[in-house]
Amino acid sequence: MFRRMLQVAAVLGVLSSPALAEAPALTDTCASAPILGRFVEFGKTGRMPQDLRQFLGNPAAQNIAPYQAFDNVHYVGICWVSAWLIPSPNGHVLIDTLYGPYTTRMLENIRALGLDPQDIRLVVVSHGHFDHAGGLAQLKAELAPGTRFAMTAGGWAEAAEDSAAKRPFPWPMIEPDLVLSDGQTVMGGDVAIQAFETPGHTMGTASYAYDVQDGDRTYRAFTVGGLGLNAIRGPEQVEAFIASIERIRSLTETAERPVELHLTTHGFSAGLPEAAAGLGTRKAGEPHPLGGTEGFRRQLDGLAAGAEERLVIERQKQK
Numbered sequence: 001m002f003r004r005m006l007q008v009a010a011v012l013g014v015l016s017s018p019a020l021a022e023a024p025a026l027t028d029t030c031a032s033a034p035i036l037g038r039f040v041e042f043g044k045t046g047r048m049p050q051d052l053r054q055f056l057g058n059p060a061a062q063n064i065a066p067y068q069a070f071d072n073v074h075y076v077g078i079c080w081v082s083a084w085l086i087p088s089p090n091g092h093v094l095i096d097t098l099y100g101p102y103t104t105r106m107l108e109n110i111r112a113l114g115l116d117p118q119d120i121r122l123v124v125v126s127h128g129h130f131d132h133a134g135g136l137a138q139l140k141a142e143l144a145p146g147t148r149f150a151m152t153a154g155g156w157a158e159a160a161e162d163s164a165a166k167r168p169f170p171w172p173m174i175e176p177d178l179v180l181s182d183g184q185t186v187m188g189g190d191v192a193i194q195a196f197e198t199p200g201h202t203m204g205t206a207s208y209a210y211d212v213q214d215g216d217r218t219y220r221a222f223t224v225g226g227l228g229l230n231a232i233r234g235p236e237q238v239e240a241f242i243a244s245i246e247r248i249r250s251l252t253e254t255a256e257r258p259v260e261l262h263l264t265t266h267g268f269s270a271g272l273p274e275a276a277a278g279l280g281t282r283k284a285g286e287p288h289p290l291g292g293t294e295g296f297r298r299q300l301d302g303l304a305a306g307a308e309e310r311l312v313i314e315r316q317k318q319k
């Protein structure tokens with residue numbers, strides 16, 4: 001089961017970084033470098049390292065305390081997969097659902113922050129893979145009636161396909177609810193969230209832009225919907241991935257409301273736990289530990305470079 005699960009999760013675009021070739025040992029802590037290093041190894045060999053298998057299957061190791069990332073954004077995910085909650089006085093938005101027992105843990109995380117899952121009005125999902133969409137059925141059953149669930153048309157289709165195929169293990173799905181189109185802004189409570197169709201990781205992958213508050217400062221945050229090249233079905237999909245990354249990069253450069261920082265779907269790919277540790281020690285006047293457009297651009301450039309390498313391989317396969 002975990003081998004296939006890892007095929008879903010592996011081969012992130014930054015995996016070829018030579019600096020990570022000598023990854024330190026995995027521990028029970030959620031440290032990015034060893035996790036990323038194991039995914040690198042898995043991507044190269046096609047065999048999941050035994051210690052990574054144990055790490056992903058260890059609920060204690062996946063447990064991280066939820067935290068307030070910005071005034072109006074909370075991290076409520078597990079170690080290897082994110083879930084972001086954006087509260088507002090008239091209802092909350094949740095980005096991604098986790099899966100299996102981790103969806104229940106996410107709801108517990110929300111309550112631990114003093115927030116009520118029953119106030120969630122809108123759940124937006126990045127794409128149809130189990131680790132992001134696997135909790136939809138549970139949330140539809142447990143959240144308040146009238147809560148809306150949103151994905152792209154392609155996202156709904158690929159989730160239905162994976163669920164029906166029991167990929168990578170049996171998981172339930174719901175009927176499509178809101179179908180998002182490119183550029184569309186949807187509301188959940190007072191939260192406006194803009195969807196972008198960013199095909200590549202899967203062809204139905206959506207990314208999301210939304211405002212986050214840090215004191216007097218408002219940032220335009222962005223969640224890239226899919227980071228890996230693990231579900232590639234040919235060179236056209238890799239070309240779509242590269243085009244989406246280029247488009248997202250251009251969104252960091254537009255004059256009007258550029259996106260300024262990345263709130264990732266997989267923390268280890270962006271050093272999120274380490275950056276978040278800075279939240280507790282931040283002093284007045286210091287920059288936000290999760291801020292930084294340059295870091296976001298570097299990650300995008302790494303993703304694009306990895307995809308260019310993969311494109312060569314995919315084109316050779318077709319010859």
Ligand SMILES: [Zn+2]
Binds near residue numbers: 008127129201226
């Ligand atoms: Zn995925």
